[in-house]
Structure formats: structure tokens, C-alpha cells
Amino acid sequence: AAGVIQSPRHLIKEKRETATLKCYPIPRHDTVYWYQQGPGQDPQFLISFYEKMQSDKGSIPDRFSAQQFSDYHSELNMSSLELGDSALYFCASSLSGRAYEQYFGPGTRLTVT
Amino acid sequence: DQQVKQNSPSLSVQEGRISILNCDYTNSMFDYFLWYKKYPAEGPTFLISISSIKDKNEDGRFTVFLNKSAKHLSLHIVPSQPGDSAVYFCAASVYSGGGADGLTFGKGTHLIIQP
Numbered sequence A: 001a002a003g004v005i006q007s008p009r010h011l012i013k014e015k016r017e018t019a020t021l022k023c024y025p026i027p028r029h030d031t032v033y034w035y036q037q038g039p040g041q042d043p044q045f046l047i048s049f050y051e052k053m054q055s056d057k058g059s060i061p062d063r064f065s066a067q068q069f070s071d072y073h074s075e076l077n078m079s080s081l082e083l084g085d086s087a088l089y090f091c092a093s094s095l096s097g098r099a100y101e102q103y104f105g106p107g108t109r110l111t112v113t
Numbered sequence B: 001d002q003q004v005k006q007n008s009p010s011l012s013v014q015e016g017r018i019s020i021l022n023c024d025y026t027n028s029m030f031d032y033f034l035w036y037k038k039y040p041a042e043g044p045t046f047l048i049s050i051s052s053i054k055d056k057n058e059d060g061r062f063t064v065f066l067n068k069s070a071k072h073l074s075l076h077i078v079p080s081q082p083g084d085s086a087v088y089f090c091a092a093s094v095y096s097g098g099g100a101d102g103l104t105f106g107k108g109t110h111l112i113i114q115p
Helices: none
Strands: A005-007 A010-013 A019-024 A031-037 A044-050 A053-057 A064-068 A074-078 A087-094 A108-112 B010-014 B019-025 B032-038 B045-051 B056-059 B062-067 B072-077 B086-093 B109-114
Touching (some): A005 A087, A010 A019, A019 A087, A019 A108, A031 A074, A074 A087, B010 B019, B019 B032, B019 B086, B032 B062, B045 B072
Parallel strands (some): A010 A108, B010 B109
Antiparallel strands (some): A005 A019, A031 A044, A044 A053, A087 A108, B019 B072, B032 B086, B056 B062, B062 B072
16 A cells, blocks of 8 residues: 655755755645654654645744645755754654544654764 | 653563553543554554544554543553564544644553564
8 A cells, every 4th residue: 555755765964954855645645744753752743734734733943844735745844954953754644634543654864964 | 741651661572462552641632542653764653543532442453442531541462473563652632623633642662572
């Protein structure tokens, strides 16, 4: 079965650079969620989108922004990167109204040097 | 303040026996709870969820029990298999009406199935 696709899988950036992470949800899923998992930490919810509109917002820094496009894929834009942004970034998707059944992608490992 | 707590960092169980993973929460507003399994370098894999209006949900070898009065839930895996060795995350969320609620995770329990 098709799963959530995230690209790139690995990304190395320097401080103060920008990064863009992409997420392609499972076919027919119209809701996308972004999570950040630091080393040894549990995943922290950043933001979610349904039908291209922001739906729920967690602990997303002001330096980060995200959007969902008409084909339901989503992009997380990160600017002025800091060392502390180094983490695994997961995207999850679900059918609308079924946030109790979120399916995660493999993650993008971002390293900021 | 950790709203979802998994107090056992690790658990070792013999193959074929029952694995019981526990989770406590502090936010009485949580509407549903989920369990995920995670292997290193992979994303969390959805296992099972339960609504706060239920006290049990079952799917194959996995059963989740919810005790709202105690703010406690548990995941039972019967029988335990070697492939079950992974980190298990408990997660919860409040239904906001928007239908895309973010999850609050516990810190995970590393389950080790011994042959």
C-alpha cells in the first residue's frame, strides 16, 4: 500500500540558511500534519492542514511556515536555521476528520551545522 | 509539563507471552488515544486507537484498554512476537472540530521480546 512520502530524507544546512521539506500524503488523504522529533525526544506537533487551510497549530517557531497545495502535498519552510533545529521532521496524513488515524512518513533528518 | 506519560522506558517480555504497555495522562479533555510502534530510522507506525467514550478496542493481537477515571490506558499484545521489538508511543488529542488535531506524545517505551 502507498505510504506517506517525504523528501528529502536527509538534509544538511548551515546556520542561518533556509530549508524546505516536502510531504506527499497517502492517496485520498486530504489532511497533513507536521511533527518535529529532537534527539531522544518524543515527536512534537508543529502544524496541520486540511483542504489547504491551516487547521491546528502547535509549537511551530515563527521562523517556520507551511502550506498545503491543491494536490494535498505540503511543504514546511524553515528560515534562519539554528543548531537546535537539527531533528527528525515527520509528516503524517489522514482522511478528513480522522485525526485519530494518522499515518506517518519515514521522516526527514535535518542537520544544521 | 508532560501531559502524556509513559513511565517505563523499557520492558522485556518473553516470546509468546503477553506484553502490557502502560500510559497515563493528565489532560481530562483528551478525546482519543493512539498507539504507535517505531523502529529506528523509520516513522511511527499506527497500531490502534480508542475514543474516550469507549473502554476497549481490539484489532488482532492488539487490544487497548482505557480507564478514564484513572486517566490510564494500556496496550496489550498477545502473543508477543520477535518483530514486536520496537519503541511504542502512546499519543492523545483533543477534538477541536477542525478535524486535523495534532497529537501529544509520550516519551515511549522500548519493548524487547526475548526468544
